[in-house]
Amino acid sequence: MNPSDIIKKPIVTEKVNKQTEKQNRYCFVVDKRANKLEIKKAVESFYNVRVDNVNTCVVPAKAKSRMTKAGVLNGRKPSYKKATVTVAQGETIDLYAF
Numbered sequence: 001m002n003p004s005d006i007i008k009k010p011i012v013t014e015k016v017n018k019q020t021e022k023q024n025r026y027c028f029v030v031d032k033r034a035n036k037l038e039i040k041k042a043v044e045s046f047y048n049v050r051v052d053n054v055n056t057c058v059v060p061a062k063a064k065s066r067m068t069k070a071g072v073l074n075g076r077k078p079s080y081k082k083a084t085v086t087v088a089q090g091e092t093i094d095l096y097a098f
Contacts, residue, residue, distance in 0.1 A: 003042035006034045053086040
């Protein structure tokens with residue numbers, strides 16, 4: 001798989017920003033079939049940094065409903081795989097450059 005196929009998009013939230021500042025961690029939405037070694041290689045080649053650790057988890061699907069003029073619409077948000085990547089000390093990833 002290509003690195004661009006493995007890494008789908010970065011996750012930018014307040015919680016992730018705090019982890020980035022304090023622990024040098026970044027979060028990405030990744031392909032569900034990718035394992036930790038593939039994620040590590042993809043981040044290292046895509047962002048030119050050295051990765052120390054990779055943690056993954058599959059975020060489960062959620063049921064959502066909303067009110068409309070036609071009534072209540074029920075649906076689901078899809079599940080996805082999230083990877084938390086710890087980068088080596090002194091290195092950073094500029095997520096806003098791309």
